[in-house]
Amino acid sequence: MARQLGKAAKTSETAGAAGSAARLSFLQQQFEAERLDAFVVSHLPNVFYLSGFTGSSGILLVTPQDAALFTDSRYTVQAADEVHEARVHIVRGSLLNAVGERLARLRARGNVRRSSHKNVRRVGFEAARLTVLQKHALDKAAGAKVRWLPWDGKIEAARAVKDADELRIMREAADIACSSWQEILPLVKPGIRENELAAELEFRMRRKGASGPAFDTIVASGPRGALPHAHASPRAIGKNELVVFDLGAILRGYSSDLTRTVFVGRAPAEIRRWYAAVLQAQQAARDALRPGVSAHQVDAAARQALRRAALDKKFVHSTGHGLGLEVHEMPRLGRGEKSILRAGMVVTLEPGVYVEGTGGIRIEDDALVTQTGAEYLTCANRELIELE
Amino acid sequence: MARQLGKAAKTSETAGAAGSAARLSFLQQQFEAERLDAFVVSHLPNVFYLSGFTGSSGILLVTPQDAALFTDSRYTVQAADEVHEARVHIVRGSLLNAVGERLARLRARGNVRRSSHKNVRRVGFEAARLTVLQKHALDKAAGAKVRWLPWDGKIEAARAVKDADELRIMREAADIACSSWQEILPLVKPGIRENELAAELEFRMRRKGASGPAFDTIVASGPRGALPHAHASPRAIGKNELVVFDLGAILRGYSSDLTRTVFVGRAPAEIRRWYAAVLQAQQAARDALRPGVSAHQVDAAARQALRRAALDKKFVHSTGHGLGLEVHEMPRLGRGEKSILRAGMVVTLEPGVYVEGTGGIRIEDDALVTQTGAEYLTCANRELIELE
Numbered sequence: 202m203a204r205q206l207g208k209a210a211k212t213s214e215t216a217g218a219a220g221s222a223a224r225l226s227f228l229q230q231q232f233e234a235e236r237l238d239a240f241v242v243s244h245l246p247n248v249f250y251l252s253g254f255t256g257s258s259g260i261l262l263v264t265p266q267d268a269a270l271f272t273d274s275r276y277t278v279q280a281a282d283e284v285h286e287a288r289v290h291i292v293r294g295s296l297l298n299a300v301g302e303r304l305a306r307l308r309a310r311g312n313v314r315r316s317s318h319k320n321v322r323r324v325g326f327e328a329a330r331l332t333v334l335q336k337h338a339l340d341k342a343a344g345a346k347v348r349w350l351p352w353d354g355k356i357e358a359a360r361a362v363k364d365a366d367e368l369r370i371m372r373e374a375a376d377i378a379c380s381s382w383q384e385i386l387p388l389v390k391p392g393i394r395e396n397e398l399a400a401e402l403e404f405r406m407r408r409k410g411a412s413g414p415a416f417d418t419i420v421a422s423g424p425r426g427a428l429p430h431a432h433a434s435p436r437a438i439g440k441n442e443l444v445v446f447d448l449g450a451i452l453r454g455y456s457s458d459l460t461r462t463v464f465v466g467r468a469p470a471e472i473r474r475w476y477a478a479v480l481q482a483q484q485a486a487r488d489a490l491r492p493g494v495s496a497h498q499v500d501a502a503a504r505q506a507l508r509r510a511a512l513d514k515k516f517v518h519s520t521g522h523g524l525g526l527e528v529h530e531m532p533r534l535g536r537g538e539k540s541i542l543r544a545g546m547v548v549t550l551e552p553g554v555y556v557e558g559t560g561g562i563r564i565e566d567d568a569l570v571t572q573t574g575a576e577y578l579t580c581a582n583r584e585l586i587e588l589e
Numbered sequence: 590m591a592r593q594l595g596k597a598a599k600t601s602e603t604a605g606a607a608g609s610a611a612r613l614s615f616l617q618q619q620f621e622a623e624r625l626d627a628f629v630v631s632h633l634p635n636v637f638y639l640s641g642f643t644g645s646s647g648i649l650l651v652t653p654q655d656a657a658l659f660t661d662s663r664y665t666v667q668a669a670d671e672v673h674e675a676r677v678h679i680v681r682g683s684l685l686n687a688v689g690e691r692l693a694r695l696r697a698r699g700n701v702r703r704s705s706h707k708n709v710r711r712v713g714f715e716a717a718r719l720t721v722l723q724k725h726a727l728d729k730a731a732g733a734k735v736r737w738l739p740w741d742g743k744i745e746a747a748r749a750v751k752d753a754d755e756l757r758i759m760r761e762a763a764d765i766a767c768s769s770w771q772e773i774l775p776l777v778k779p780g781i782r783e784n785e786l787a788a789e790l791e792f793r794m795r796r797k798g799a800s801g802p803a804f805d806t807i808v809a810s811g812p813r814g815a816l817p818h819a820h821a822s823p824r825a826i827g828k829n830e831l832v833v834f835d836l837g838a839i840l841r842g843y844s845s846d847l848t849r850t851v852f853v854g855r856a857p858a859e860i861r862r863w864y865a866a867v868l869q870a871q872q873a874a875r876d877a878l879r880p881g882v883s884a885h886q887v888d889a890a891a892r893q894a895l896r897r898a899a900l901d902k903k904f905v906h907s908t909g910h911g912l913g914l915e916v917h918e919m920p921r922l923g924r925g926e927k928s929i930l931r932a933g934m935v936v937t938l939e940p941g942v943y944v945e946g947t948g949g950i951r952i953e954d955d956a957l958v959t960q961t962g963a964e965y966l967t968c969a970n971r972e973l974i975e976l977e
Contacts, residue, residue: 257818274905275817278945326721333716333724333739351721400795407788412820417801429663430645432800517662557666 220364221253221286225268231355232265239264239307240325240352241300241339246526247327247356249454253283260296261287262303264321269303271296297335301342308346325352354531361523361531362545367455368569371525371547374411374457375567375578377450381405382461382581389588391440391465395420398446399433406450415449415456415528426462426561429518429553441466443560449528456528458549459579460565463586472562475554476585478510479562482552483583486520486534490550490568490575496538503552512554521549524567546570547578608752609641609674613656619743620653627652627695628713628740629688629727634914635715635744637842641671648684649675650691652709657691659684685723689730696734713740742919749911749919750933755843756957759913759935762799762845763955763966765838769793770849770969777976779828779853783808786834787821794838803837803844803916814850814949817906817941829854831948837916844916846937847967848953851974860950863942864973866898867950870940871971874908874922878938878956878963884926891940900942909937912955934958935966 228251232240242248242261252261252268256276262269268287272280273296280289292299307321324343326336328351340349363371385401399418406414421431423442431445438444442465449458462479464472482503489502500520507513519535522528524547532540534548542548548570553563567578616639620628630636630649640649640656644664650657656675660668661684668677680687695709712731714724716739728737751759773789787806794802809819811830819833826832830853837846850867852860870891877890888908895901907923910916912935920928922936930936939953955966 277905279816279818328721328725329723331721333714333719333721334741335717336721337716353722396795396798396800400792403795403801404788404792407784407791410784410823412784413791413802413805428667430667435798517665 220366221251221284224251224359225263225286227359228263228355229265235325235350235352236323237265237325237350237352238321238323239304241304241331242327242356243297243335244327244330244356246360246530247330250356250360250526252287253285254280255283255454256280258296260300262300264307271299271303295338297338298342301339301344304343304347308344322346323348323350325350327351327353329353357531360525362543363525363547363569364545367525368545368547370453370455371457371567371569372578374450374452374455375459375580377406377409377411377452378448378457378459379579379581381409381450382446382448382459386463386586386588389438389444389463389465392437394435394437395422395425395433395444396435398438399448402446402448406448409450411450411452413451415451415458419445419447419460421445421447421561422465423560424558427555427557427559429555429561429563438465443472443562445561445563447563447565454526456524456526457567457579458524458528458551458565459567459581460551460553460563461581461583461586462562462564463588465588467589468585468587473585474510475512475556475562478507478512479552479554479564480583480585481510482506482516482520483550483564483566486550486552487566487568487575487577490542490548490570491573492542492544492570494542496532496534496540496542497536499542499548499550500534500536500538503550507552507554515554515556516552517555518553521551521565521568523548542570544570544572608754609639609672612639612747613651613674615747616651616743617653623713623738623740624711625653625713625738625740626709626711627692629692629719630715630744631685631723632715632718632744634748634918635718638744638748638914640675641673642668643671643842644668646684648688650688652695659687659691683726685726686730689727689732692731692735696732710734711736711738713738715739715741717741745919748913750931751913751935751957752933755913756933756935758841758843759845759955759957760966762838762840762843763847763968765794765797765799765840766836766845766847767967767969769797769838770834770836770847774851774974774976777826777832777851777853780825782823782825783810783813783821783832784823786826787836790834790836794836797838799838799840801839803839803846807833807835807848809833809835809949810853811948812946815943815945815947817943817949817951826853831860831950833949833951835951835953842914844912844914845955845967846912846916846939846953847955847969848939848941848951849969849971849974850950850952851976853976855977856973856975861973862898863900863944863950866895866900867940867942867952868971868973869898870894870904870908871938871952871954874938874940875954875956875963875965878930878936878958879961880930880932880958882930884920884922884928884930885924887930887936887938888922888924888926891938895940895942903942903944904940905943906941909939909953909956911936930958932958932960 420433485506486503521534551565808821873894874891909922941951
């Protein structure tokens with residue numbers, strides 16, 4: 202293909218386009234407190250969120266009055282279709298260069314008062330997204346008089362709270378993952394390979410409308426389950442083994458994320474005890490989840506439940522993460538995370554236990570924070586399934 | 590899933606591990622010319638190339654004497670399995686912080702001459718990969734006395750030339766794409782949806798051993814083909830339409846990339862003329878491809894062939910790109926690209942013609958630069974296929 206594509210914000214029909222005007226205006230309202238004259242948005246999911254543009258090459262320049270999307274000639278038709286609240290500039294060569302030059306021109310115009318743009322001096326940029334080299338190019342093209350201000354997290358914070366359109370898509374994306382997983386269960390038998398099951402899962406998600414898997418599907422059987430990130434391998438599943446499935450669908454730009462663990466055979470008492478502890482940890486996290494609590498409280502609830510079962514040392518990652526246009530977005534539910542949960546946020550709850558040499562157990566659901574608590578978007582059965 | 594995964598370098602059995610020692614030593618040999626005391630490698634495909642590590646979180650710190658991989662507790666087992674030529678540090682918290690602190694300690698030790706490490710002062714980093722925020726964290730942890738030097742492209746240049754093990758995998762990845770495409774051809778009929786065909790393609794690639802698609806599969810029918818990056822949509826294919834297929838497989842970390850265009854029905858004379866011109870442009874690029882020529886000469890050869898057919902204005906992207914651990918890597922075959930082609934490089938050749946309202950034609954193959962010319966790794970038929 203002709204250039205690399207981003208993982209998120211990549212389908213041509215999405216929820217975002219409709220809300221562009223409101224989202225831009227919400228962002229612009231925050232300019233004043235920081236005395237920002239412009240903001241360079243380079244992270245593609247953020248560009249999509251604000252403009253509706255789904256191409257793989259685009260930078261949005263937002264000023265207090267308006268917005269302009271810079272892209273290249275591969276996207277002339279697509280940008281005209283998708284972008285309504287920003288002028289579109291088709292650029293030959295470096296987009297960052299074009300954005301920097303535009304800033305320099307705006308400043309010059311502001312100086313001679315020929316335009317509504319005031320003197321453009323303080324410009325925000327995404328320090329967590331722009332590389333050192335990209336920033337250097339922007340710097341050079343804009344000239345020495347721009348004062349650059351790292352201005353991260355503002356769009357991400359807005360994205361964390363989903364609107365009704367986004368939630369409708371996310372429920373559908375969750376359903377696609379759940380029903381695909383339920384459909385392949387009869388295939389899980391000793392002898393079938395992990396990557397055959399991954400192929401079946403991804404095929405079913407695609408057929409149900411997903412534009413692709415949200416990440417490399419994990420099917421990790423037996424001892425491989427002790428690696429929290431073991432991608433599906435050619436390993437054949439054996440009898441009396443745990444198998445961890447971690448899958449997600451991208452639907453109109455939005456991801457789902459589901460993990461289930463089954464036992465092939467009749468599970469011994471110790472495995473049943475571990476499974477029950479993980480399920481209790483997830484339930485504890487869900488019980489803790491409501492508007493006003495902090496992210497680390499939800500993480501601590503899961504961790505505490507595992508500590509009661511003396512399994513907290515086997516839980517080697519955080520309890521969950523925000524989900525939406527990216528598979529991992531704000532808020533992170535981990536140790537020391539102070540962000541406060543709000544109604545409309547969607548997070549995963551995914552405690553796990555990993556035992557070297559034996560395997561892993563992880564149970565993951567996508568949960569919407571409601572006015573009073575939380576609601577699962579993923580609805581597949583959570584009890585231990587023994588396949589005999 | 591528990592954290593986002595990179596798109597490349599993500600399978601557990603790859604060609605890279607064996608060559609780690611030689612690759613590290615080749616890199617270290619270049620330190621002297623720049624008087625580098627250390628090099629921080631943060632780009633995951635580069636980390637994999639040098640160390641064999643396939644995890645989604647890892648930084649490699651290379652000194653003239655040795656190398657150390659910093660990762661987190663999710664990868665304890667995996668790193669021990671995969672990494673043989675670097676010490677592994679399992680870090681709690683920020684990897685960049687740990688790397689920076691390690692640099693500070695090495696410097697202190699160098700100062701008191703208790704170690705073989707000389708005074709660590711000049712440290713290279715990947716300016717094209719590290720974000721402004723990441724660089725800031727590294728800076729802070731390492732202390733003020735480090736002199737940071739952007740040192741981009743060295744590993745990428747080495748990666749551009751493939752060794753025999755890598756080529757064996759890439760041939761297999763190319764075969765998977767080609768045979769999957771040939772298998773779904775009988776399904777291409779009026780009424781079938783683009784995304785059904787994408788699902789069939791990805792399923793077949795998976796079943797043949799791919800760990801996943803190398804990028805979002807493109808199936809673009811009728812007028813949608815005029816968008817060079819139209820992902821497969823729910824649109825049903827109509828009679829008398831062009832359909833562009835752009836697909837690739839990831840096999841043990843390495844990508845293939847194949848585009849074919851078919852006509853559903855009997856193609857009118859104008860379409861045949863366009864198709865012939867694109868095929869000639871690809872042939873011209875292939876004829877130009879050999880060790881010693883520059884990337885822009887190959888691009889110019891394709892562009893010239895299209896100019897003879899008065900179609901060069903309809904060719905809106907560059908002729909090709911390097912292919913390997915990333916779908917787009919060095920060298921880029923485009924206007925003004927001065928890099929010189931060398932035997933062992935693998936590049937795509939993918940001229941195209943895009944006509945708004947009608948559709949697109951693109952033909953793309955993966956070509957290996959040999960000692961005397963070029964050889965295609967992708968072997969599917971290139972002639973116009975009319976499906977009646």
